[in-house]
Amino acid sequence: NAGVTQTPKFQVLKTGQSMTLQCAQDMNHEYMSWYRQDPGMGLRLIHYSVGAGITDQGEVPNGYNVSRSTTEDFPLRLLSAAPSQTSVYFCASSSEVGSYNEQFFGPGTRLTVL
Amino acid sequence: AQRVTQPEKLLSVFKGAPVELKCNYSYSGSPELFWYVQYSRQRLQLLLRHISRESIKGFTADLNKGETSFHLKKPFAQEEDSAMYYCALRGSASKIIFGSGTRLSIRP
Numbered sequence: 001n002a003g004v005t006q007t008p009k010f011q012v013l014k015t016g017q018s019m020t021l022q023c024a025q026d027m028n029h030e031y032m033s034w035y036r037q038d039p040g041m042g043l044r045l046i047h048y049s050v051g052a053g054i055t056d057q058g059e060v061p062n063g064y065n066v067s068r069s070t071t072e073d074f075p076l077r078l079l080s081a082a083p084s085q086t087s088v089y090f091c092a093s094s095s096e097v098g099s100y101n102e103q104f105f106g107p108g109t110r111l112t113v114l
Numbered sequence: 115a116q117r118v119t120q121p122e123k124l125l126s127v128f129k130g131a132p133v134e135l136k137c138n139y140s141y142s143g144s145p146e147l148f149w150y151v152q153y154s155r156q157r158l159q160l161l162l163r164h165i166s167r168e169s170i171k172g173f174t175a176d177l178n179k180g181e182t183s184f185h186l187k188k189p190f191a192q193e194e195d196s197a198m199y200y201c202a203l204r205g206s207a208s209k210i211i212f213g214s215g216t217r218l219s220i221r222p
Contacts, residue, residue: 105157
């Protein structure tokens with residue numbers, strides 16, 4: 001199993017550009033989520049999904065869109081990039097069956113917006 | 115509303131000294147609480163969860179519902195414990211939120 005994969009690893013954008021961060025998992029997990037990691041702010045939840053076709057907002061959803069058309073994939077779209085979106089982005093997944101399930105994280109995408 | 119607070123950004127202790135990383139939470143229901151760790155150049159990974167009452171790498175954490183705390187403790191710090199530690203809470207609608215993290219630095 002590859003676990004949780006993210007592409008790209010690094011990305012530089014100009015203000016106003018759009019892009020999609022890809023996330024995929026091969027563990028048949030129902031729950032997937034996106035976080036951004038900023039110094040002093042920790043991990044902040046952007047959007048999450050409890051299954052295909054279901055998404056919901058997290059703590060900092062503005063400027064980001066998500067969709068979940070399959071169990072495996074959960075892409076994060078930046079519609080019009082801003083310097084405030086410079087961050088490291090992590091995707092994670094876990095099983096929804098039972099409770100206290102571990103979240104598995106991807107390696108992260110380091111995004112710089114100029 | 116769910117909230118996780120980690121009051122210390124940085125904690126520096128000597129090798130062999132006790133360690134306590136603080137975590138307080140705010141949630142009206144019964145929370146699921148976790149500690150995650152991120153070692154240098156590695157992915158974020160689960161350290162322990164409160165339901166298991168387990169000791170992982172010498173770390174333990176007890177849920178105190180009266181004080182709404184879930185502090186992480188280890189009696190004798192080791193150099194390999196140096197890492198970023200995050201407390202996390204899973205509450206309503208399966209949403210999982212994290213605290214701001216504490217960087218633990220173990221001095222030789």
